[in-house]
Amino acid sequence: MRRAVFFFIVVLFCCHVHAIAQIAQQPDSRGTPVRVTQLGPEQSGPRWSYRVNGCLSTPARIVIRDCEDWDKQWKQIMAGPACGVSFSREADGTIVPTPVPAAPDVDFSREMIIVAAMGPRPSGGYGIVIDSAYERSDKLEVIVRSISPGSCVVLTMVTQPVEIVRIPKSERPIVFREIKAVMECKSGQPFTIRDEP
Numbered sequence: 001m002r003r004a005v006f007f008f009i010v011v012l013f014c015c016h017v018h019a020i021a022q023i024a025q026q027p028d029s030r031g032t033p034v035r036v037t038q039l040g041p042e043q044s045g046p047r048w049s050y051r052v053n054g055c056l057s058t059p060a061r062i063v064i065r066d067c068e069d070w071d072k073q074w075k076q077i078m079a080g081p082a083c084g085v086s087f088s089r090e091a092d093g094t095i096v097p098t099p100v101p102a103a104p105d106v107d108f109s110r111e112m113i114i115v116a117a118m119g120p121r122p123s124g125g126y127g128i129v130i131d132s133a134y135e136r137s138d139k140l141e142v143i144v145r146s147i148s149p150g151s152c153v154v155l156t157m158v159t160q161p162v163e164i165v166r167i168p169k170s171e172r173p174i175v176f177r178e179i180k181a182v183m184e185c186k187s188g189q190p191f192t193i194r195d196e197p
Contacts, residue, residue: 031134031141038130039104039113039164046193049118049127054162055080056117061144061176064113065169067106073115074103077162111166114174116144118161125149125183128161140172145179147193152185 039050054077064070079086079100086098106113118128127147134141144163180196 031136034133034135034140034167034170036130036133037166039166045190047129047131049129049161050164051077051162052124052127052159053083054078054117054160055083056115056160056162057081057120058117059119060115060117061142062115062117063174064115066108070106070108070113071103073113075100077115077117077164106166108169110169112169114142114165114167116163116176118146121159121161123149123154123156124159125152125154126159126161127183128163130163130165133167135170135172138172140167140170140174141177142167142174143177143179145181145193145195147181147183150182150184152183152191 038047056077057080062073064073079098087095088098089095114130114133116128116130118126125147126149129145129147130142131145132143134143181193182196183191183193185191
């Protein structure tokens with residue numbers, strides 16, 4: 001009897017997973033979903049900006065399709081004029097400009113990079129996220145969610161959030177759909193992000 005119940009549960013679970021997989025593969029009303037992978041290590045919890053203090057001093061939406069543009073843009077994100085110059089101390093005590101880390105490797109024959117920069121903000125709690133993209137007839141629509149702190153207590157410091165994602169290479173024109181969102185905080189609960197109407 002236990003084996004029969006166990007077998008029934010396994011079959012039911014497999015059918016449920018198969019049904020979910022089929023639903024997820026069907027295009028929704030926004031178009032056919034495209035895989036979006038945030039650059040950098042995987043994060044737990046809600047998605048957030050790649051960097052809270054990027055060095056892009058103006059709002060921007062950038063599509064990068066080759067290594068040359070990627071290297072140039074990476075240097076701007078990591079150490080552009082908006083960040084000033086940072087310094088490190090060598091082992092012998094000499095102070096030298098901190099080198100910009102090398103840009104992460106990207107296979108531009110298969111992928112492209114999308115960058116979204118928010119520009120300067122007056123405090124912490126601001127973020128920018130690219131969490132989805134859709135193929136729609138003759139274009140690729142990228143969803144950019146700009147988040148403000150709402151009711152949350154945040155640090156008072158200038159931030160410049162920037163998001164960087166990888167998506168599969170496409171020659172389609174890219175269009176950005178902008179969504180405004182707000183971070184809400186309630187005592188003793190994790191914050192939530194709510195899209196504004």
